Amino acid sequence: MERRKFIRNTLITTGSLSLGGAAIHRFLNDKESADSPLPLAVEKIHRGNGKNVLVLMSAGTRFGNTDRLTDAYIKGLVERDHTITKVYLGSMRLEGYRGCGVCQRKAAHRCVVQDGMQDIYPLFAECDTVVMASPLYFWTITSRLKAFIERLYAISVDDKYPSKDTVLLMTAGDDTPTTFDEPLRYFHIISQVMGGNKKGIYCAGGCTGCEKLAREISKEHLDNAYRMGLEL
Incomplete structure (x- = not known):
């Protein structure tokens, strides 16, 4: 039996034991068209007359704090009529950089x-602005976002990279003056490599993470991210 049909039948039969009805409904309706050029982890959110913006949401959890902060920023972008593509890096198979050098030699x-990078490369090539959204995991950005950055080496020529405007969105449970120091240093380097055109940084500290019953981010952070989106 084809794998998806097997899982579908299993969920219908035993779903009430492990999943709520809403979760089963989402799975059964989470279909990708056979001729779809992009995976479900890539969403074409809006096509406008402004900039072409590629948003990379790298948290492993959808609808969490980082995703909500990202969507607040995207709301501002939509109102400014930019074209927005959102990529859920945490939902993609994305390997780390191997250092094999084949891309440069052969x-x-x-x-x-x-x-998943094969789907992201053309999106990156087309965009004017790349938005990197990440929770703070172990003092820096997620491994998925770092893998994306390192895998850009494949398209570099003589160690030069395409020029892009850059934006950083981050969330963290901590909220001290030094909470975001490490990822900010890394982001400044990456932005410089891509031309030095930083267009916005928003770091939301004091968020409630997975250690609590519910993830929470303050309305103030969401409002600030929305306003920042309006400024691009």
């Missing part, structure tokens, strides 16, 4: 690793 600046 593959004409194309990565030979076949995973």
Whole structure:
């Protein structure tokens, strides 16, 4: 039996034991068209007349604090009529950088690793602005976002990278003057590599994470991110 049909039948039969009805409904309706050029982890949110913005949401949890902060920022972008594509890096198979060098020696600046990056490369090439959204995991950005950054080496030429405007959105449970120091240093370096055109940084500290019963981010953070989106 085809794998998805098997899982579908299993959920229908035993779903009430492990999943709520809403979760089963989402799974059964989470279908990708056979001719869809992009995976479900990539959403074309809005097509406008402004900038082409690629939003990389790297948290492993959808609808969590980072995702909500990202959507607040996107709301501002939509009102400014920018074109927005949102990528859920945490929902993609994304390998880390191998250091094999094949892209530079033999593959004409194309990565030979076949995973989610093959869908992201053309989106990155087309965008004017790249938004990196990440929770603070172990004092820095997520491993998925770092993998994306390192895998850009495949398209570099003579250690030069395409020029892009850059934005950083972050969340964290801590809220001290030094909470975001490490990821900010890294972001400044990456932005410089991409031309030095930083267009916004928003770091939301004091969020409630997975250690509590509910994830929470303050309305003030969401409002600030929305206003920042309006300014792009």
